[in-house]
Amino acid sequence: MIELARHVGVFVPQRGTKAELVAALARSEQIRTRSLVGWMGRDELRAACQALGVNASSRARHELAERLLQALGDRKSAPPTGLFGAPSAQRLTPVKGDIALVRQRQYLVEDVVPPGAPNEATRVDLVCLDDDAQGVRLSVLWEIELGAKVLQPEAEGLGTVASLDPPRRFAAYFHALTWSSVTATRADLFQAPFRAGIKLLDHQLTPLKKALELPRANLFIADDVGLGKTIEAGLVMQELALRQRVDFVLVVCPAALCLQWRGEMEKRFGQRFEIMGRELVARRRRERGFGVNTWSTHNRFIVSYQTLRRPDYREPLLAHLGPRMKKSLLVLDEAHTAAPASASLYAVDSHLTSMIRDELGPRFENRLFLSATPHNGHSNSFSALMAMLDPQRFTRGVPIQAGSRALSAVMVRRLKRDLQALGKSDFPVRSVVRIALEREGDGFRARYFEAEPGKAERRAAEVALGPVGAPELELSRLLAEYTEVMKPGRGRGRLVFINLQKRLLSSVEAFHRTLSAHAARVGSGAVSADPRASQERTAAEGAQLDLRIDARGSGSPSGALRPEPPIARRPPEEDEDAYGVDDEQRDVEDAAEVASASTALAPPDGRARELLQRMLDLSRQHRHRPDAKVVALLHWLRAELCPGVSVPGGERASGAWNDRRVILFTEYGDTMRYLQKALGAAVEDTDRGDERIAVFHGGMGDEAREELQRAFNGDPAEDPVRILIATDAAREGLNLQNHCADLFHVDVPWNPARMEQRNGRIDRTLQPAREVRCHYFVYPERAEDAVLEKLVGKVERIQRELGSLGEVVMANIERALSRGIDRSTADALDEAERLPELAETTRWELESQRADAATLRRDIDEARRILGRSRKVMDFREELLRDAIDVGLDLAGAGPLVPLDEKIEGQQAFALPPLPASWDRTLDSLRRPRRRDEPEWAWRKLPPQPVVFKALDRMGEDRVHLHLEHPFVQRILARFLAQGFGAQDLSRVTVVPDDRSGEPRVIAFGRLSLFGPGAARLHDELVAVAAPFRESGEGDHLKPTGTDEDRQAVAHLEELLTRVDRLPPVPEPLRRRLAKTAAADFGVLWRHVQDEADGRAHEAAQLLAARGAEEAEDLRQILRAQRAAIEDQLNVQLGLFDHLEGDTMKAQREQLESERQDMRKRLARIEDEIRNEPAELEALYAVSLKRLSPVGLVYLWPTTSF
Structure with a gap:
């Protein structure tokens, strides 16, 4: 009512x-x-x-x-007529609302402009209906457009039926149509999960459910690290695209994540994204001319934050978007980087904040933000970030209240421990392994202590390392004394000693490089620094010292030179912004910074000079020798990966490498190269020893990153790499868990968030191992290590217990460590956790959104029910898709898929049959990725990889999961969808043997489609009408009865099609007899199909109108609530900073004034939005075209009549 x-x-x-x-x-x-x-x-x-x-x-x-x-006695009123009446006569010129075939595509005629003079042509404005070009507009001059014609497939019915289709062929056609149906009448039906090559986890459906409930898909996915936010975002993108709510997508992310996004979207969802950068711009200009706007050449892009900051990329994007682009989606990954931030009382806008808020965000209709740490403790920062997401629900400077309905509507927030508490076993258990390097005579002993989350540490093992020098311990003592003597109370000079301390905790090599730079510039520079220090980073260096470990275990440079293993770097002409700073360049810059800061120090004299010289001599002597950490690593590699790894004092052994892999993380390029040399010498005599170590560093190009990730995730039987030495350039953006469950922090980063990011490379969704182990080293004798040990413990506890509060606490811990480690640092770390105001703000505004266990379980169960309901409506099963592909291959002139002897994770794998050369580009999606410098012609000779139909647990590249959006499947199914229009491979009539009924039945199918503005497909469904079949030849031989048997005929047909190969074949005389009457029989039932479609179309249009009205009213309420919140906030007195002075406080006060000014502007705009935007939203659900197309005819024939 x-x-x-x-x-x-x-x-x-x-x-x-x-x-x-x-x-x-x-x-x-x-x-x-x-x-x-x-x-x-x-x-x-x-x-x-x-x-x-x-x-x-x-x-x-x-x-x-x-x-x-x-x-009712109202005989004067004319009753409503049917929507789908008798077909009109064929017209040469279209009218508004017609369907036209132009340039081999189907278009809706939006407008017809008659010629203004006799010698002029009719202009016809069109919008495309084809699935792969939905909504694309075109204007043509009708009389001179070759091949253009008005389509009226309903007027022709099924055409001439020469013969019947085999049941399997019709089944493939029928299922292709069913799978392509969409509807906007209901938000509680999913399609995207069935059109994606993913191993779907229950919790990943909740963001999709929530996005479909929103009038605009403005959603913040704030799930914990490793829960699959990229997959969740991909599902939302896919569903919005299928419903024609999104045509243009821009993903903005850190540079390190661009390749990850492109690979995931293409492989998992069949969506091809272009990475915006110099290479793409140059390629488009070669293809289309220098004046082309690259942003206009595609509809899906990925761009890094660094690239987006540059005006030469940003301004063409803004020009392409216009004031606001219809059907557009902005995806902001690591969205917290765009929030205002400050270590002070009030967060201040950054340039990125202003750019996203003022220039980019308002031009997109839909926005999707992703971040595991959306709150930094500042209320105004959080409200500013949420206002970027949804400016109609949130306003800069207006605090977000606990339990806010506005926030709960647009945010999904789950922590890993929340899901584990529900009994979800999709995530591995993380064990933190502390390796204590304790002195033992003239050597060391490594003691392993392992702790699972929330459990006490236990001793796991211990290994005698033998005679190993301990220069790092002596250097630590000398540095502490030197710092005490030389360190100034304030100023740039303090940075020198902080950098020296950090580098010594990494390696003697890293320390020596920085110490040499300091010694060369401090005071008069008279200390005898290593004369080679200034030469070691020249481009001409192409060799390394051989760190062979002899049988007695002495590791010393032999002086022999051997080639440096190649390190892949970005092309010199590429942007540094796109690839990050090269680690070697960063080491040079750090050394230069230390050298520059050293000039501010007083010249060392007396004891200081003696200490400096002693540190230089000791570090120079030991910089290339394996330290205790390296020796412990070698013992671990020998025990866990390969018995043939050389260890000091160990006997030469042989043995094959097993399939396990390990990652070694370090903060510095100097330490990375030191590890590469030391471990390379230890493994070089093993099987394929020179291929077992890979390095990942800052400045790597796209191809090198992709190739390294493929090798490390690939099948260990095919890819020999076992050890990945990485700097923090690999701490984000890489999935490395496929065959790796062990990680070592060779040095503990002073930024605790980086440590968690490192762990996230293996501790994440789709980790096949049930346990991952994150190792770190400590020297119990070294004072600094006690602080770092405390830091590691805090990081683990923070991640386990504090949720988003962890980001606030870890930022404060980093600030505490930025002053260096001394006697007061342990207390400072404890103090860093005492943030009552920031912590309370975060807990109040964000953590209150986390659902309790019962609500979380209810949300997941509801999403699972929607998935089950959707599966039933869509009738998608992997075996049906496989059968459809076999039929499609047969139509293409090839044989069916070939079952392979091997099974992959318990499921059958298939090989593709030979296909014509015209399929080469389609088959590219089934080949292994092309390697660097591999000629395209040689790569194209490779056979397609085996295919499977269910997602695999591992993310390997050696098998391809075929899903509905895969390019190969799309090409197969496109042939079925074109039947009756551009393709005539099928008669669209079949007879199916029925072993359960004694009466023949006929089912006629039509496809009902409702289109909205811009030819957006609002509703699609197959309409079926069944009737008993009597061969009497009389006029009522096909008359639907409306009985249960008629209504259940379609379900019965589905069941028969699944086992048609096991039923008796239909006699050929019967097939020929039915073929002669099929066209006429379809014509008899077609008017009943029209009546049925009329009822369903009317019902769907009402549902669409009701949904549009409901969402419009919701938007009005949202805007009214926002207006009230702004008015309340503007009444708050501006006295927060009145008692403070200085430049910092001035900036914070200006920020507050700016936010209040923004509130006033927003308040002025709200009234216009209340008048206009709900109506615009409601119009999206207005039906502009109703279309009914013939689909096919099926005879169900009792086997007893054969």
Whole structure:
């Protein structure tokens, strides 16, 4: 009744009782019988007829309406006519609303402009209906457009039926149509999960469910690290694209994540993204001319934050987007980087904040933000970030209240421990392994202590390392004394000693490089620094010292030179912004910074000079020798990966490498190269020893990153790499868990968030191992290590217990460590956790959004129910897709998929049959990735990889998961979808043997499509009408009865098609006889299909109108609530910084003033938005075209009649 009142424009109480609603409608003078009957759906008309004792047996709305009007005594009103009446005569010139075939595509005619003079042509404005070019606009001059014609497939029915299709062929065609159906009438049906090559986890459906409930898909996915936010975002993108709500997508992410995004979207969702950068711009200019705007050449892009900051990329993007691009989606990964930030009282906008908020964000209709750490403790920062996401729910400077309905509507927030508490076993258990390097005589002993989350540490093992020098311990003592003597109370000079301390905790090599730079510039520079220090980073260096470890275990440089293993670097002409700073360049810059800061120090004299010289001599002597950490690593590699790894004092052994892999993380390029040399010497005599170590560093190009990741994740039997030495350039953006469950922090980063990012490379979704182990080293004798040990413990506890509060605490811990490690640092770390105001703000505004266990389980269960319901509606099964592909291959002139002897994770794998050369580009998606410098012609000779139909647990590259959006599958199914239009491979008629019924039945199918503005497909479904078949030849031999048997015929057909190969074949004489009558039989049933479609179209249009009205009203309420919140906030007195002075406080006060000014501007805009935007939103659901196309005819023939 509320919908009826809305339809006729009568105000009724939204929360009134049924009696109150009836009374309000009865008092209205605006309701007329004719309009009321025209508005009623078929079921309502039937119910009204039955209530009046009128025959309600018809399926045609117009017949029921006519009977009802007559019963009500309203004989003057004409009943509504059917939507799909008799076909009109063939026209040469289209009219608005027609379907036209132009340039081999189907278009909706939006407008027809008659010629202004006799010698002019008719202009026809078109919008494309094809799935792969939905909404693309085109204007043509009709009379001179070759091949253009008005399509009326309903007028031709099924055409001439020469022979019947085999049941399997018709089944493939039927399922292709079913799988391509979409609807916007319901938010509780999913398609994207069935059109993605992913191993779907239950919790990943919740963001999709929430996005479909929103009028604009403005959603913040704030799940924990490793829960699959990229997959969740991909599902949302896919669903919005399928519903024609999104045409243009821009993903903005850190540079290190660009390749990850492109690979995931293409492989998992069949969506091809271009990475915006110099290479793409140059390629587009070669292809299309220098003046082309690269942003206009595709509809899906990925761009890094660094690249987006550059005006030469950003300004063409803004020009392409215009004031606001329709059907656009902005995806902001690591979205917290765009939030205002400050270590002070009030967060201040960055340049990135202003750029996203003022320039980029407002130009997109939909926004999707991703971050595991959305809150930095500042209320104004969080509200600013949420206002970028949804400016109609949130406003800069207006605090977000705990339990805010506005926030819960747009945010999904789950922690890993929340899901584990529900019994989810999709995530590995992380064990933190502390390796204590304890002195033992003239050597060391490594003791392993292992701790699982929330459990006490236990001793796991111990290994005698033998005689190993301990220069790092002596250097630590000398550095502490030197710092005490030389360190100034304040100023740039303090940085020198902090950098020296950090580098010594990494390696003697890293320390020596920085110490040499310091010694060369401090005071007069008279200390005898290593004369080679200034030469070691020249481009001409092409060799390394051989660090062979002899049988006695002494590791010393032999002086022999051997080639440096190649390190892949970005092309010299490429942007540094796109690839990050090269680690070697960063080491040079750090050394230069230390050298520059050293000039501010007093010249060392006396004891200071002696200490400096002693450190230089000791570090120079030991810089190339394996330290205790390296020796412990070698023992671990020998025990866990390969018995043939050389260790000091160990016997030469042989043995094969097993399939395990390990990652070694370090903060510095100097330490990375030191490890590469030391470990390379230890493994060089093993099987393929020179291929076992790979390095990942800053400055690597796209191809090198992709190739390294593929090798490390690839099948260990094919890819020999076992050890990955990486700097923090690899701490984000790489999935490395496929065959790796062990990670070593060779040095502990002073930025605790980086440590967690490192761990996230293996501790994440789709980690096949049940346990991952994260190792780190400590020297119990070294004072600094006690602090670092405390730091590691805090990081683990923070991640386990604090949620988003962890980001606030870790930022404070980093600030505490930025002053260096001394006697007060341990207390400073404890103090860093005491952030009552910031912690309370975060807990109040964000953590209150986390659902309790019962709510979380309920959300996941509801999403699972929607998935099950969607699967039933869509009728998607992997075996049906495989059968459709086999049929499609047969139509292409090839054989079916070939089963392989091997099974992959318990499922059958298949090889593709030989296909013509015209399929080469399609088959590229099935080949292994092309390697660097591999000629395209040679790569194309490679056979396609085996295919499977279910997602694999591992993310390897050696098998391809075929899903509905895969390019190969899309090409196969496109042939079925074109039947009756561009393709004529099928007659679209079949006969199916029926072993369960004694009466023949015929089912006629039509495809009902409802289109909205811009030819957006709002609703799609197959309409079926069944009738008993009597071969008497009389006029009623096909008359639907409406019995249960007729209604269940389609479900019965589905069941028969799954086992048609096991049923008796239909005799050929019967097939020929039915082929002769098929066209006529379809014509008899077609008018019933039209009546059925009319009822369903009317119902769908009502549902769409109701959803549009509901979302429009929701938007009005959101805007009114925002207006009230702004007005309240503007009444708050501006006295927060009145008692403070200085430049920092001035900036913070200006920030607050700016936010209040923004509130006033926002308040002024809200009234216009209340008047206009709900109406625009409601218009998206307005049906502009209803279309019914013939699909096919099926005879169900009893086997007893054969």
